[in-house]
Amino acid sequence: MATVIGSSEQAILVKVNHDLLDCTFGFIHAASDYITRRDLWNFISDFHCSNLCLVRDFNAVLGAHKRISSRAPNSVSCADFQNFIEQEVLFEIEAAGTNYTWASRRSGQGFIASKLDIILAHDSFIVHLDRVSAAVLARAGSDHHPMVLHCAKDSSSRPRPFKFQSAWTIDSRFRELVRLSWNHNSRPPDPISRIMQKLKRLKGALRIWNRQVFGLINKKIADANQAILAVQAQIYTTRDSDQLLESEIEATIQLNRFLKQEQLFFAQKNRVSWLKDGDRNSAFFQRLHRIKKARPGINSLYIDGTLSTDQGAICENIVAYYSSLFRGLSTDLNMERVHEVIEPLVFNPEKSKDYFGKHVSVQNKNYFRDTLHIGSSSLPFTYLGVSLFQGAPKATHLRSTADRIIAKFTGWKGSALSMAGRVCLANLVIVSSLVHSMMVYKWPRSLLQKIDMAMRNFIWTGSTGRKSICPVSWTNVCASREEGGLGIRSIRTAIEAFLQRLAWNIINSKEASMLFVRARFFKGKSPISQYLTSLVWHGVREHSIHILKEARWILGKHSSVNFWLDNWLGYTIADRLGIPCFVREFLNYSVADYFFDDSWHL
DSSP states (O other): OEEEEEEOSSEEEEEEEOSSOEEEEEEEEOOSSHHHHHHHHHHHHHHOOSSEEEEEEOSOOSSGGGEESSSOOOHHHHHHHHHHHHHHTOEEOOEESOSOSEEOSOOGGGOOEEOOEEEEEOGGGGTTOSEEEEEEOOOSSSSBOOEEEEEEOOOOOOOOOOOOOGGGGGSTTHHHHHHHHHTSOOOOSSHHHHHHHHHHHHHHHHHHHIIIIIOOHHHHHHHHHHHHHHHHHHHHHHOOOHHHHHHHHHHHHHHHHHHHHHHHHHHHHTTOOSSOTTOOOHHHHHHHHHHHTTSOOOOOEEETTEEEOOHHHHHHHHHHHHHHHSTTOOSSOOHHHHHHHSOOOOOOGGGOEEOOOTTSOHHHHHHHHHHHTOEEOOSSEEETTEEEOSSSOOHHHHHHHHHHHHHTTOTTHHHHSOHHHHHHHHHHHHHHHTTSGGGTOOOOHHHHHHHHHHHHHHHHHSOSSOOOOOSSOHHHHTSOGGGTSOOOOOHHHHHHHHHHHHHHHHHHOOSHHHHHHHHHHEETTEEOOSOOOOTTHHHHHHHHHHHHHHOOOOOOTTOOOBTTTSOSSSSOHHHHHTOOHHHHTTOOOBGGGTEETTEEOO
16 A cells, blocks of 8 residues: 655655565655755655655765766765765665666767666665565666566565674584584594584584574574663662672673674674774664665566576576586686686777877877777766876876765765774775875865865764764874874875885885886986876875985995985985086986995996
């Protein structure tokens, strides 16, 4: 049964009561300007719907990383959308298919693609569902891609593979069970066969023990809470009983042990390894477990030319396909047999684009495109996760990367994590984000301040958009733990360190790539002074000058340090003597050429 509980010019809220679902669907068609969209955010928030699922066109993106355009999206609109999602504690159900759901029917600089159509839901929406997933379909007449939401209650029980649980190790009975099972006599004389038999017997013993003895963690926690409440009720009645006080302590210890087992169980199930031990974040683990159920899955498959949605038929077809594909393979595979089974990688013209510099002739461009049959591209574009553009880095070039970093802090994580958990997440995001463009570009100061502000707000308040008075300065927070800080790595300091390392490699490395860069940007041992159109050299040049001025070589035996051009005396001899630049190109003598047999030979 479906009932409309609210409607406006931008949304319709429908209450659904069904054997499978008991939730509220919101069908959205938001306004094109962010001022009017604020009425939509307020309209949805005023209803306080439970088990809410919002579908379709929000007409807004979460950041520049959700859009392809020569112009960045409105920052105020993105902030409003993010704040609404955080306030309502919603998460995005990932949809299989294309990354963008709307595109303009233009080409060149006028082409725009955005992810305007998404599905947002409460974690309670999928609590009683076994499978929730979404898919983006091909667009035809409209400029929007249609979307499909799959919700299913799977009543079939399939055998689950054995998996060792870390929560078992806390139970005092676990070690004794393993010892008895492992010490059981084994008949096979071969050591490998004996170990395999022991492991197989231990797996069966653990299955039975987990089902009959270890029990359900949620039930054990509920029983422990009831036991504590019963003891405390008796204490309030009698008021004076040492035995009851000791019983309360024992019940509390038992409850903490069960809570620790629950944390280990969900941490292992959700594959979360970045949270440090000692800080309980059960709400985070449980919510993450629910959200993982909404990951895209195989909900339909073409079987013999017919689209099937039967999960049993899909499983059988996939197993049969790979069974026939790898039938007859032995453990000692050779490369010829591998190529027979797996097709080699081939060049895909549809996924390839070309880019030419300004000095390439039109004739050569056309010959290249006609030969490879690929389309043309123009700057800026992204290659292997790194934004490529012309000239010095600007905020418009790198804003999509900055928004992608900030998006990792937004949503439900802040409300579910403790402060220590938020610190761990901040460190994880920084480390995982410093492997691409931050290692080669000097980022604009405005973007660095934006990321630092988002991180600071997330740590202290749990939300990137909510500000508060910070009791400790950001400089002290980024200090190491030995110095009294939280050990958070400052992005600004990390970028400076990466650029200095790159400058050092350009100056001293003998790799082909570094020799190429050195030949372009250096004249002898000194960086050239004129301006060059480069997206890397703009940030590296000042560090190269600093290294050449401040770094000092320490001489060793058979030293290859340049006698004239390297700084091994606190200054370079060529600078002290005022040797002209055209002469320095011929000064290739090392210190070892003048110092041997424990004496100088000048």
